[in-house]
Amino acid sequence: MPELPEVETIRRVLEPQLKGKLIRQVRLSRPEIISAPTAEEFCRRAEGERICSLGRRGKFLQIELHSGAEIVLHLRMSGCLLLAPKEYPLAKHTHAIFELEEGEELRFSDVRRFGRLWLLAPGQEDCTGRQKLGLEPFDPQLTPEYLQQIWGKKKRPIKDCMLDQQAVAGIGNIYSDEILFRAGIRPDCLGCNLEEEQRQRLAQMIPQTLAYFIEKNAISPQEYLDGGGRDYRNTPFLQVYGHSAQPCPRCGSLLERKVIAGRSSVFCPACQNFLGGS
Numbered sequence: 001m002p003e004l005p006e007v008e009t010i011r012r013v014l015e016p017q018l019k020g021k022l023i024r025q026v027r028l029s030r031p032e033i034i035s036a037p038t039a040e041e042f043c044r045r046a047e048g049e050r051i052c053s054l055g056r057r058g059k060f061l062q063i064e065l066h067s068g069a070e071i072v073l074h075l076r077m078s079g080c081l082l083l084a085p086k087e088y089p090l091a092k093h094t095h096a097i098f099e100l101e102e103g104e105e106l107r108f109s110d111v112r113r114f115g116r117l118w119l120l121a122p123g124q125e126d127c128t129g130r131q132k133l134g135l136e137p138f139d140p141q142l143t144p145e146y147l148q149q150i151w152g153k154k155k156r157p158i159k160d161c162m163l164d165q166q167a168v169a170g171i172g173n174i175y176s177d178e179i180l181f182r183a184g185i186r187p188d189c190l191g192c193n194l195e196e197e198q199r200q201r202l203a204q205m206i207p208q209t210l211a212y213f214i215e216k217n218a219i220s221p222q223e224y225l226d227g228g229g230r231d232y233r234n235t236p237f238l239q240v241y242g243h244s245a246q247p248c249p250r251c252g253s254l255l256e257r258k259v260i261a262g263r264s265s266v267f268c269p270a271c272q273n274f275l276g277g278s
């Protein structure tokens with residue numbers, strides 16, 4: 001499932017290629033992927049627009065258009081955005097095709113079909129859910145004090161707190177495990193039991209870890225296309241996620257897996273020894 005680093009990778013790969021391009025036509029094979037306005041209206045308004053830039057907020061991608069309108073996308077579980085020449089083989093489950101100039105197409109595919117698109121007119125009230133997002137992980141306001149304010153009273157495990165998009169936007173199951181490993185905190189430590197030192201480490205490790213994985217995911221446009229937009233090059237650099245029952249890369253102890261708030265967490269019982277509240 002794409003989290004912030006993967007969405008940021010898509011943004012970085014596609015933005016230089018999409019900038020200034022005209023959307024000639026939009027074709028939808030599954031109109032239900034359009035959340036707002038109606039599918040018909042979506043196509044009508046997008047056609048004839050020129051793409052200004054590609055932005056990101058949390059795990060949302062934002063295609064900013066010349067009129068000031070924007071197309072907002074959430075990839076959810078398995079959404080994928082590709083820019084391809086029109087003769088390039090069409091991926092299965094391609095639900096939307098934006099025909100651009102010079103025989104190129106921007107294609108949205110999604111096996112699980114949870115991904116959604118919106119088109120917002122300039123100044124229109126946001127109905128995407130973006131307005132409820134918490135701070136961006138790279139926001140300088142993400143300080144130990146902010147973490148105290150949002151998590152200081154939470155009687156929920158820190159793993160669960162980190163997945164809450166209204167606190168910090170963009171972190172999912174993979175990177176919460178990686179961040180907690182680097183910070184030496186057990187995923188089942190309650191938010192209210194964090195101490196100043198742990199909050200400081202988290203405030204540092206959240207942006208540092210995500211920046212590291214964005215960097216490791218760097219890919220050229222051709223490689224991105226050849227990999228169908230799913231070639232996540234940072235996977236070999238994951239230290240704990242997906243490594244349950246394997247030795248900890250730092251101390252050699254066996255990594256453990258525990259289900260917390262319905263999500264699987266992998267952690268090192270030796271390195272991640274902070275549980276607090278004793």
Ligand SMILES: [Zn+2]
Nearest residue numbers: 248251268271
């Ligand atoms: Zn360890």
